[in-house]
Amino acid sequence: MAYPTVSAGPGPARPGLPDDPLARAAAPTPGCPVEVALDALRGRWTTLVIRELLRGTHTFGELAAALPDLSDKVLTDRLHRLAATGVVHRDRAPGWPTTVSYRLTARGQALGPVLQALWEWGAAD
Amino acid sequence: MAYPTVSAGPGPARPGLPDDPLARAAAPTPGCPVEVALDALRGRWTTLVIRELLRGTHTFGELAAALPDLSDKVLTDRLHRLAATGVVHRDRAPGWPTTVSYRLTARGQALGPVLQALWEWGAAD
């Protein structure tokens, strides 16, 4: 075989890409881990919202203030989507007017190295 | 400050996210390295095309055969986009009918670890 593991170089086969049997999908499937991750990051503003939350817990209003050009509708959408994928945790405080704070879950924190890898690739010439 | 570097834990500040001064953008910008990387990976089928090329050089027809449900139009679009972002190199052989082969550039090979990071995050419960 001429190209047993092009991506890994001369080392042993690594789990994941492109050696993993799951990496044989002939079409995009929602179960593919890469698809799962890219889906979690998908959408304009998504990574900026995550970046703000990597710096700490924020309320909806604080996020809106940090990203002034992001509309309420899209911010709501992003936070709901991130909650659905288990990246953020939503905490509604009792009282009036309601304040809602968002923080990253452990899974969300784990996105740090992923974003780091993306950053490093994008920053390289 | 309560949250100097949530993502990095107790270690020293790392370059990149979220400590890098460039990571202060208040809106999505094409120059942000994370945007650059996600833009390179954006679009349905894109990562599958890259995965095939991680296994070695392929002609247009080989890629089409490996991904039978991917239309010519979208495959062309993906390859052109990947060439524009410096991920793949296009090599048109002389003669008729023309055969065109594609291989990853060094920059394209460098996507291996990035996809690996995405895979690992997506595969984790």
Place this chain on the structure above:
DNA sequence: CAGCATCCATTCAGATACTG
């Protein structure tokens, strides 16, 4: 404060048919 409802412009991907 933290959203939801509605409308609209743009982008995207798949299907089909044709060409250097």
Place this chain on the structure above:
DNA sequence: CAGTATCTGAATGGATGCTG
């Protein structure tokens, strides 16, 4: 063989106005 051209439907994102 390796594309290009055109069309259509679906998804996306922004603006505006209203509500628990």
